Amino acid sequence: MAxxxxxxxxxxxxxxxxxxxxxxxxxxxxxxxxFEEWLLDIQVLDSNPLxxxxxxxxxxxxxxxxxxxxPEVVFVKLPDRPIPIHPHIYSNGIICLDLLGQQGxxxxxxxxxxxxxxxxxxxxxxxxxxxxxxxxxxxxNRLRPKDIDFYYHDNNV
Amino acid sequence: MEPRxxxxxxxxxxxxxxxxxxxxxxxxxxxxxHVCKDFYNSPMLTSCNHTFCSICIRRxxxxxxxxxxxRAKVEEVKLRGNWALREAVDAFVQARxxxxxxxxxxxxxxxxPKRKAAEYDExxxxxxxxxxxxxxxxxRRVKGGEVTAAMMxxxxxxIESDDSTYSEPDDGLVACPICQKRMKVNxxxxxxxxxCVGPPDEQSSSASRSRGNPNSNSRSARPAVQISPxxxxxxxxxxxxYSMIKDGALRKKMAELGLSTxxxxxxxxxxxxxxxxxxxANCDSAKPKKRFELLHDLEVWEKTxxxxxxxxxxxxxxxxxxxxxxxxREGWANKNKNSFQDLIANARRTxxxxxxxxxxxSEEQQKDxxxxxxxxxxxxxxxxxxxxxxxGKYKAEGKSKAxxxxxxxxxxxxxxxxxxxxxxxxxxxxxxxxxxxxxxxxMQYVPxxxxxxxxxxxxxxxxxxxxxxx
Numbered sequence: 001m002a003x004x005x006x007x008x009x010x011x012x013x014x015x016x017x018x019x020x021x022x023x024x025x026x027x028x029x030x031x032x033x034x035f036e037e038w039l040l041d042i043q044v045l046d047s048n049p050l051x052x053x054x055x056x057x058x059x060x061x062x063x064x065x066x067x068x069x070x071p072e073v074v075f076v077k078l079p080d081r082p083i084p085i086h087p088h089i090y091s092n093g094i095i096c097l098d099l100l101g102q103q104g105x106x107x108x109x110x111x112x113x114x115x116x117x118x119x120x121x122x123x124x125x126x127x128x129x130x131x132x133x134x135x136x137x138x139x140x141n142r143l144r145p146k147d148i149d150f151y152y153h154d155n156n157v
Numbered sequence: 158m159e160p161r162x163x164x165x166x167x168x169x170x171x172x173x174x175x176x177x178x179x180x181x182x183x184x185x186x187x188x189x190x191h192v193c194k195d196f197y198n199s200p201m202l203t204s205c206n207h208t209f210c211s212i213c214i215r216r217x218x219x220x221x222x223x224x225x226x227x228r229a230k231v232e233e234v235k236l237r238g239n240w241a242l243r244e245a246v247d248a249f250v251q252a253r254x255x256x257x258x259x260x261x262x263x264x265x266x267x268x269x270p271k272r273k274a275a276e277y278d279e280x281x282x283x284x285x286x287x288x289x290x291x292x293x294x295x296x297r298r299v300k301g302g303e304v305t306a307a308m309m310x311x312x313x314x315x316i317e318s319d320d321s322t323y324s325e326p327d328d329g330l331v332a333c334p335i336c337q338k339r340m341k342v343n344x345x346x347x348x349x350x351x352x353c354v355g356p357p358d359e360q361s362s363s364a365s366r367s368r369g370n371p372n373s374n375s376r377s378a379r380p381a382v383q384i385s386p387x388x389x390x391x392x393x394x395x396x397x398x399y400s401m402i403k404d405g406a407l408r409k410k411m412a413e414l415g416l417s418t419x420x421x422x423x424x425x426x427x428x429x430x431x432x433x434x435x436x437x438a439n440c441d442s443a444k445p446k447k448r449f450e451l452l453h454d455l456e457v458w459e460k461t462x463x464x465x466x467x468x469x470x471x472x473x474x475x476x477x478x479x480x481x482x483x484x485x486r487e488g489w490a491n492k493n494k495n496s497f498q499d500l501i502a503n504a505r506r507t508x509x510x511x512x513x514x515x516x517x518x519s520e521e522q523q524k525d526x527x528x529x530x531x532x533x534x535x536x537x538x539x540x541x542x543x544x545x546x547x548x549g550k551y552k553a554e555g556k557s558k559a560x561x562x563x564x565x566x567x568x569x570x571x572x573x574x575x576x577x578x579x580x581x582x583x584x585x586x587x588x589x590x591x592x593x594x595x596x597x598x599x600m601q602y603v604p605x606x607x608x609x610x611x612x613x614x615x616x617x618x619x620x621x622x623x624x625x626x627x
Binding site for chain 2: 006007010011014015017018021064065067068069102106107108110
């Protein structure tokens with residue numbers, strides 16, 4: 001086997017095997033039958049009133065350079081899967097988290113660790129608000145999440 | 158001979174779960190690379206004392222010169238091989254199958270009947286997958302001491318069954334069930350865990366090595382103990398500062414390396430970079446691959462990474478270049494400034510001509526219709542008016558027409574990132590407008606041969622919005 005796309009597939013295969021043996025509480029793999037796109041559901045387990053009783057759908061997209069390059073991770077809106085309210089999550093599902101950007105990403109991260117980071121990002125939040133400029137961004141954005149220049153200013157996430 | 162499997166269904170950490178040897182899970186974890194999650198392949202130590210596979214860390218450093226674990230600065234030239242770990246990993250991988258067989262065995266069964274070696278192998282390779290669950294639950298009930306006893310019994314069984322097929326020398330020793338090395342009974346277990354090197358038919362050289370055969374010249378097994386002169390190893394390749402090297406020089410260098418020099422500049426750079434990664438990682442390997450194998454790897458890489466598009470047209474390559482995250486937008490704008498201005502001027506001229514023609518035509522028709530309506534020209538007319546475009550322009554620039562058109566096509570290409578599966582529509586109900594609205598008006602009149610592209614040349618250069626949440 002050679003480097004390249006198989007590199008990503010191999011790594012994802014390993015993650016999948018591990019995931020099939022169990023995920024941390026509140027994380028469920030919904031769909032993972034290929035090495036390009038996975039769907040996962042996450043829940044916030046503590047009693048944060050903002051997120052209690054809700055389940056959120058995450059979509060992971062993996063490029064051929066995964067895990068050297070970060071996956072693209074967004075929340076997906078479905079009838080029973082809202083977009084969680086958070087000052088760093090736009091209402092179209094795009095997440096502003098340095099972990100998912102070129103700078104913050106490290107190949108030692110994996111799908112499970114990303115889900116857990118998002119869980120804790122939600123758990124720790126008390127603000128019932130969207131990011132500033134959310135409406136404008138959602139209306140005007142034509143870029144893929146990875147091409148957006150986020151400015152990570154908040155270290156308390 | 159590498160321990161890594163070709164299929165995706167490779168030995169996994171979780172194999173140890175629910176077996177009496179579950180304690181080996183963290184051990185195996187420690188033998189696996191944090192990046193590829195596979196057993197370390199030529200482990201390299203960084204200056205911050207973290208370890209990764211050679212190819213993993215080299216590939217990552219080519220995108221970001223920091224340690225994936227602690228973010229410390231890491232220089233590729235300062236990577237050092239972690240040979241002791243390499244030995245440990247190789248030894249563990251060798252012993253792993255046996256250990257796993259033992260771990261998954263139904264040990265509660267009272268002294269199993271003698272079996273022939275062949276049968277022994279069959280039951281434990283073919284039946285392994287199906288029986289995994291049942292065996293592991295059963296074996297969990299058994300206490301540690303019994304497990305060890307049962308393990309020993311199994312080993313003896315295997316050895317005894319060997320006796321029935323081979324004549325055993327009466328030296329009071331037993332043969333290792335794996336490598337056939339002869340030793341005292343109580344040495345078998347430690348040997349299996351620590352130093353057994355695998356079946357003798359597959360690895361005659363390894364086996365002889367572990368017996369301390371002085372003729373062994375392979376330096377991979379005991380480099381620290383067997384002081385053998387280093388084989389002449391291939392030299393590592395230095396990284397190139399691509400921004401400092403001219404096209405011709407790069408092509409020459411790649412030709413010297415025996416690499417293809419086909420394709421655009423960015424393709425050459427990526428190909429060269431990947432070759433340096435593959436080559437240098439191979440230099441760290443205990444069993445370096447042959448050059449042609451590496452070239453094959455490079456070829457596969459090039460195919461799977463999509464850099465060599467099926468129609469590797471100039472336009473497509475330029476498009477890929479422009480899509481790249483490191484694309485130098487300002488540089489591109491400056492470099493092609495003249496070209497863009499020419500196109501704008503052309504577009505204006507064409508537009509004026511068409512307007513003039515239309516005005517004249519409308520004046521003629523003035524008698525039977527109102528002329529004012531024709532004064533407002535539909536924009537489409539402007540864009541599809543290449544007939545009046547001076548052909549001489551192409552020659553004036555010393556470029557072939559095809560080349561100029563190629564550039565035109567590439568401008569189409571750079572709007573393509575959207576075709577990679579991310580549709581803006583996913584995130585917004587509005588149809589994409591590709592940022593064209595932010596352009597000066599005249600930019601919309603760039604003439605194109607063929608269909609009007611969805612965007613225009615300078616779009617990605619100027620219109621990349623920066624979203625600052627604060």
